[in-house]
Amino acid sequence: MSSSKARATRPAAPTLPSFESLDLTHRQVMQMLTQLTQLVDQVQATGIDDNARMLAAEIRSFFDETARAHHAAEEQLVFPSLLASGDPELVQHVQRLQQDHGWLEED
Numbered sequence: 001m002s003s004s005k006a007r008a009t010r011p012a013a014p015t016l017p018s019f020e021s022l023d024l025t026h027r028q029v030m031q032m033l034t035q036l037t038q039l040v041d042q043v044q045a046t047g048i049d050d051n052a053r054m055l056a057a058e059i060r061s062f063f064d065e066t067a068r069a070h071h072a073a074e075e076q077l078v079f080p081s082l083l084a085s086g087d088p089e090l091v092q093h094v095q096r097l098q099q100d101h102g103w104l105e106e107d
Helices: 019-046 050-083 088-106
Strands: none
Touching: 019 050, 019 088
């Protein structure tokens, strides 16, 4: 009979976002871009007011937080298997998305 040490406990694996969640964020991006267009139109028409400041803060917050986390999830959970697919056209598209993510982070 062997005496084995008790296995150390470790934290549970984090919950991964579902594809539905990732898709929802894509829809939210489109909504934010529409709001950004409305903001530009509003500022051009009436200047900067409290409403414009509030809308700008909401848009910035979304892209700083939600969109950034979304891109990190895509990079970690989705892109690796697509890059390993062996499909040259798919790999090229994913590499372009990675480049776009990099530029968004840079900006």
